Amino acid sequence: MKKEQLLEEILKVNSEFVAEKKYEKHQAEKFPKKKLAVLTCMDTRLVKLLPEALGVENGDIVVIKDAGGVVSKPYGDVVRSLLVAILELGVTGIMVIGHTDCGVQNMSGDEMIHLMTERGVSEETIQNLKYSGLNFDEWLCGFDTNEQSVRKTINALENNPLLPKDVWVEGFVMDTVTGKLTAVPKATN
Ligand SMILES: [Zn+2]
Structure with a gap:
């Protein structure tokens, strides 16, 4: 779904929600x-x-x-x-x-890096972050x-x-x- 269409739909539902006071049943303390x-x-x-x-x-x-x-x-x-x-x-x-x-179960640092580079993140950026101490495997591992x-x-x-x-x-x-x-x-x- 395109962003405009999606947001339009959500904002329409939101206006109705407020106008019809559907929030009343959700009121609570923080x-x-x-x-x-x-x-x-x-x-x-x-x-x-x-x-x-x-x-x-x-x-x-x-x-x-x-x-x-x-x-x-x-x-x-x-x-x-x-x-x-x-x-x-x-x-x-x-x-x-x-x-x-x-x-998340089958996620791995290498797979995520692969997906990032496919989406335009440069190898250089990845390497620089690794040198600066970011441990992709630890951060983005599955289980x-x-x-x-x-x-x-x-x-x-x-x-x-x-x-x-x-x-x-x-x-x-x-x-x-x-x-x-x-x-x-x-x-x-
Ligand atoms: Zn999950």
């Missing part, structure tokens, strides 16, 4: 009632499925999304968001929710299994020195079709 933050994937299939499958409404929880629902850096945007959720908004627990058939990815993110959170130790972190994998949650045990042995 502090999450359930004191819960959910870190999950940006996958399109979870947009409505995840909140409905968790039984949450506007105002209930904080949701942080990225590709894969992972913490790839100890001091990046996800941890920043979680710190705000905990320190400013009163969150006391974090659910990390991976999902089946995740697009072998959902459980492994969730566990890695839980470890990253539990070992982050800036996150208060009294905040609980639990991991799950959601079935992308049915919304069923399966707990990911923390212990690997």
